[in-house]
Amino acid sequence: MKRNVVKGLATGALGLLALFSFAACGSSQADEEATVVKLGVVGEQNEAWEHVQEELKENENIDLQLVKFTDYRQPIVALEDGSIDLHAALTEIFMDNVNEESGYSNTTIAYTTLNPLGIYSDKITDVNELADGATVALPNDVSNESRALLLLQTAGLITLDESKGLLPTTSDVIDNPKALKFELLDSNQTARVMTDVDISLINNGMAVDAGLVPTEDAIFLEPVADSSKPYYNVIAARADEADNDVYQTVVRYYQTDEVKSIIEEVTKKSSIPVWE
DSSP: OHHHHHHHHHHHHHHHHHHHHHHHHHHHHHHHHSEEEEEEEESSOOHHHHHHHHHHHHHHOEEEEEEEESSSSHHHHHHHTTSOSEEEEEEHHHHHHHHHHHTOOEEEEEEEEEOOOEEEOSSOSSGGGOOTTOEEEEEOSHHHHHHHHHHHHHTTSOEEOGGGTTOOOGGGEEEOTTOOEEEEEOGGGTTTTGGGSSEEEEOHHHHHHTTOOHHHHOSEEOOOOGGGGGGEEEEEEEGGGTTOHHHHHHHHHHSSHHHHHHHHHHHTTOSEEOOO
16 A cells, blocks of 8 residues: 555656656747847837737737947947847938948838927027027037037028038038037937037937926927928848848837827927828
C-alpha cells in the first residue's frame, strides 16, 4: 500500500513538473515570437506612442520599443545605419533636406501631426512690442531656420526674398525694419535661452518638453494652412522597407480616433493630427 502511495506521489510530481516545464516553454516561445520594432522619437512626451505600444503588444505580438533622441537629425542617421526600424519625430521637409545632403533613403510611410512652430518670450506678450535691435533665437538646421524666418515674416517682422521659396536663410532677409539680431542655435537649445534673448522661435516638441503649452504660451503661433504640408510630421522607414507589413500595422494602430484624442488631450490641441 505504502509503495503504491509513494509511486502515485512520484507520478503526480513528475506530471506537475512536466506541466510547469511546458508552460515555461510556451511562455518563452511567445516571447521569442514577438516581433521587435524600434521606433525613434524625440522628446519625453510620447503618450500616444505608449498607447500604441500597449495595443500592438496585446493584439499583434509586436514589441514596439521607443528609442529616444535629443535632436532631430539623430533619428535619421539611426534609421539609415539600421539602429532603429522607424522614426516618428520629424517634419517631411527636414527629413528630405537631410536625405539630400547625406544621400540617405529615409522614406515617408505615413503622416502623424502638424506641430506649429511658435514665437516665445519672457519679456513681451505681443510681437508688436518688440524693440529695435532685439535679439532673436532661431534653430540652426536648414529647414527649421527657414521655417522660423517664414514665421517671422508672417508676423510682419521681416521680409524675405521670395525666390528662396521654403528654404530661405538669414542672408535672404531683404527688409529688417527693427534691425533684429539673429542667433542660430541647435533646436534643443532655443527654449533654454529664452531668458537671454528677446524672442525665441521654438519647435513644438521642444516647447512642450520645456513645460510650455504652445496654444497658450506662444506670443505668435504658426497658422495652419494648405502651405503647412511640408511641415507635417511623418513616420519614416528605409526606402526598401516602406511596404513592410509589420510597419504598416504600426501605422494602422497609430492612425486611430483614440490616438487622435490622446494627442489633443495631452498637447491641449497644440499638435494637430493630419491623417484622414
